[in-house]
Amino acid sequence: MKKSLVLxxxxxxxxxxxxxxxxxxxxxxxxxNYELFEIKSxxxxxxxxxxxxxGLAFSMFSNISKEHKYFLSLINTITIIILFKIIxxxxxxxxxxxxxxxxxxxxxxxxLINRLYFGFVIDFxxxxxxxxxxxxxxxxxxxIFLGCISLLYINFSKKK
Numbered sequence: 001m002k003k004s005l006v007l008x009x010x011x012x013x014x015x016x017x018x019x020x021x022x023x024x025x026x027x028x029x030x031x032x033n034y035e036l037f038e039i040k041s042x043x044x045x046x047x048x049x050x051x052x053x054x055g056l057a058f059s060m061f062s063n064i065s066k067e068h069k070y071f072l073s074l075i076n077t078i079t080i081i082i083l084f085k086i087i088x089x090x091x092x093x094x095x096x097x098x099x100x101x102x103x104x105x106x107x108x109x110x111x112l113i114n115r116l117y118f119g120f121v122i123d124f125x126x127x128x129x130x131x132x133x134x135x136x137x138x139x140x141x142x143x144i145f146l147g148c149i150s151l152l153y154i155n156f157s158k159k160k
Contacts, residue, residue, distance in 0.1 A: 008098070012102045015103075016109075019139070020106050020109055020110050022139050023139040023143070026139050027124070030048065030122060031050075031122065034048060034050040036050055037049075037050065039126070047128070049123075050122065050123075052121070052122060053120055053121040069115070069119060073112060073115050076112045079108055080108050099147075099150060100146075100148070100151035103146050103150065107139075107140035107141060107147065110140030111144075122138060123136040123137050123141070125142075
């Protein structure tokens, strides 16, 4: 393995560890400081609002039965494995090519930890502007979102 590839791997694993840790400790902080459905206004556009997401992103499939919740954990795990396989087959010297995958994997691991430990994902970041409101999310969701946007940017900006 080339020296730059080893260095890139160490950097990517460090970034992943930081994201997973930030996500985990932020959720623990929310659990310890906020009751379920408690809202604290930070400013005119941001609230801390603790909710439990039993489904997927944006609470899709949150009304499914307990047996199907294990299926969601399985889907999450399979997604992580597939993304790791993609990275292992596309080892590039340039860190930017694998960076989006690491962001997605880190977010998926953060949410999977919640799903396996609690049976749900803890969401708490609530952004709103006037009458516009987006779904409540967490740091893992931000990581997944940024990874997807980065992946789209890299793939659509490549010269043919």
